[in-house]
Amino acid sequence: MDWMSIVALACFFLVLVFTVKIYGDFNPRPSFNPVRFMARVAIFGAMATLLYVVPVFHFTLPFLPSFLEFHFDEIPAFICGFAYGPWAAFCVIAIKTIIKLPFTSTMMVGELTDLVLSTFYVIPAVLIYGKVRNLKGVALAFGISAFIQLVMSMVLNVYVLIPFYIYMMGFSESGLLYVVHQAIPAITDMKWSYALLGVLPFNALKDAMVIIVTFLIYRSIHVWLHWDGSKQKKKAD
Template identity: 35%
Template sequence: MGEFLRNHLTLVKILFVVLIVVLIFVAIFIAKKLEGAKTRSEKIKKYVAIAIFSGLSVPLYLFAKIPFPIFTFLKIQFSIVPAYIIGFLLGPTSGALVILIRTAICIPFTKTMCVGELADLFIGLAATLTSSVIYLRHRTKGGAAISLVFSSVAWLITAVVANIVLLLPFYIKLMFNDNLAGFVSMLSSSVSSINEENYMLMYVLIGVIPFNLIVTVACSVITFIVYKSISKLYRNIATDNKRSEENLDNSSEKE
């Protein structure tokens, strides 16, 4: 299977993108059902905001990366921050859409045969949906802090479970042709005590947990600091646009 996927990587990318696109349309359909009788202009503003924040998330994912000191193939990046913010502003489906759109755009640039993108998709959806659902019910500064704490917990649990159950076996199969010794050799070059008996536990304890803890705390802190300013800016723009529309409507009525 690993050999087949390596030989048909383009097909894998296409299928992955198709899956993400389907999920995007499903999320849009759910959003339409949940948003009720919003005006057309309000819907347009919402989708423009989603597009803008998705556009911010993509370069943060592709270019703004810092190698994790212990295992340098793990990259610290902050692309989930725009998803957190749009989730706070517009709700869970909007945050999920940013994650899905970012993933679909970044798949063609994968260097991990889509394994890294799959991991970030799982983690991004779990963290964004958790934070935005909680904040939706508690729209205060304290609510934002609590939602980010719970999203960090969801992030870590998802990262650990996904790595053990799916991502690590998949990565070894695809990147090392199912050669466990090759993967262990890569890990032991950074931490000499890692061997074929303890590699899973050691990788989770030394790599997965501290790496994801650093990223989730950093992204949560950044979101908490900048969200209110961006929220005020968004509300002001929305208010100005609403006034402009009302003025146009009044002018039309007079004519």
């Protein structure tokens, strides 16, 4: 294990401890169990990490540029957030990002961009659903968060990611344009043409998949997620 992996694991535990501390301070309920909360967040963080880091869970589509990979690490973050709140959701996002950093191929810029996009995607939905816990709230939460994430993804690609690949990684703009042009001939430049015809449909399709899967899974297991055995203990007494 190299030093970066050790640092990543240390940060993983620090994020867990910090989240438990903050959550406990803002939710001073007698029933709050920090160990149970930490275990729940760690489980969802591990699932998100697998979906984010392991290549077998990634795939591309032939009608989109080959470097736009689908990965569904936001699903555990959504489910954890809906069940346990925004701090838990952000902790899951932070965990999968921190563990991915030692394996970065983009000088951490790609991972930090994913961190920002996942945060703007998941947290608004969790906050809205926390206020309106019904089907209308679910639709509103997913709709607003998807819109925010789509706008942010285009802005970050135009002003952060593409300039980074050109000026820091040494890729030529013409070379990048050639790659995306193979999949989408209508793209004419690596700015807003690429953002509107490449980034937007990619993220819209990905968001739709994430929303559908999240809704189906959370609807099936949300009762179990809040079960702590207290009712059974009372019956036994």
